[in-house]
């Protein structure tokens with residue numbers, strides 16, 4: 001019998017975000033604020049303390065144990081997850097992408113985030129972790145514990161984006177408050193979620209190819225830059241790379257998304273891609289998509305996910321693992337997604353009668 005498949009709607013990429021522990025839940029709140037205008041994304045908050053409570057009404061929440069935290073013990077936190085493993089499985093089942101958020105160094109985030117990554121991976125999702133590493137002053141024990149959790153995330157999640165708290169305090173010139181630094185960490189993690197979501201959703205019709213490029217990529221970096229003018233594509237990227245302290249020397253793959261107003265030209269897109277290529281070398285799989293957004297006027301914004309990065313060790317904090325890029329036998333591929341949305345025509349106007 002012939003099977004008819006009727007395709008009457010475009011499949012949207014299903015992205016779900018899980019915040020774990022005090023820091024993870026705090027970052028998740030920030031994600032919820034960032035995304036409130038751009039729609040429906042499933043959120044899950046998990047904590048052994050009271051942090052998940054704050055997200056009731058915004059996210060699905062799972063409070064573990066007696067609600068007094070894990071006492072800073074990742075092993076105790078991991079044991080508590082067993083109570084709710086089935087709930088986590090049913091949350092991630094069917095997701096295309098699961099993004100795991102946590103602050104590493106204490107109990108809940110360090111103990112539970114690698115387990116969530118594993119559950120999501122087993123459910124077939126592309127798993128991205130966006131985590132922050134403790135300040136140096138938090139001590140050797142926390143830093144060691146964070147490194148262990150980071151190692152485990154690197155071997156379970158596909159791509160790991162790391163925000164180093166030490167870099168945040170450098171940004172504030174050492175004068176900022178601790179709270180300010182944590183807010184900045186939350187902001188950077190929320191921006192990372194936004195960038196991944198924008199870049200992956202824009203290329204959803206080629207998601208399988210993008211997913212292949214990001215599978216097991218390891219250390220990853222997200223950049224976003226804006227500019228106006230003739231060479232806006234190049235300028236946006238130069239600005240973005242200029243803002244990071246990491247000198248990237250290579251990447252396994254890059255997902256580049258260019259948004260621009262009515263003036264967005266192919267030349268600007270090409271310039272942005274060339275600028276990224278100039279930074280990461282020619283061995284990477286590059287996926288490019290573009291979109292017209294009338295509200296951007298003459299400006300353009302370029303968002304880049306660099307997955308599986310190699311980096312200049314001098315510019316990295318000692319807590320940041322560095323992965324070397326192996327020799328890739330296969331030929332680098334470039335696939336360009338043309339998803340430029342047409343400028344929307346104004347709908348028929350309804351005139352008040354009478």
Ligand SMILES: Nc1nc2c(ncn2[C@@H]2O[C@H](COP(=O)(O)OP(=O)(O)OP(=O)(O)O)[C@@H](O)[C@H]2O)c(=O)[nH]1
Nearest residue numbers: 021022023070072103105106107108109134182185
């Ligand atoms: N982004 C962010 N990071 C934080 C915040 N508060 C603390 N951190 C960092 O995240 C690390 C983990 O702290 P928490 O998230 O409070 O710890 P937890 O995972 O809940 O673990 P336990 O409370 O020990 O069960 C700390 O070592 C800090 O470096 C926050 O509000 N936002």
Ligand SMILES: [Mg+2]
Nearest residue numbers: 021022049069
């Ligand atoms: Mg806690």
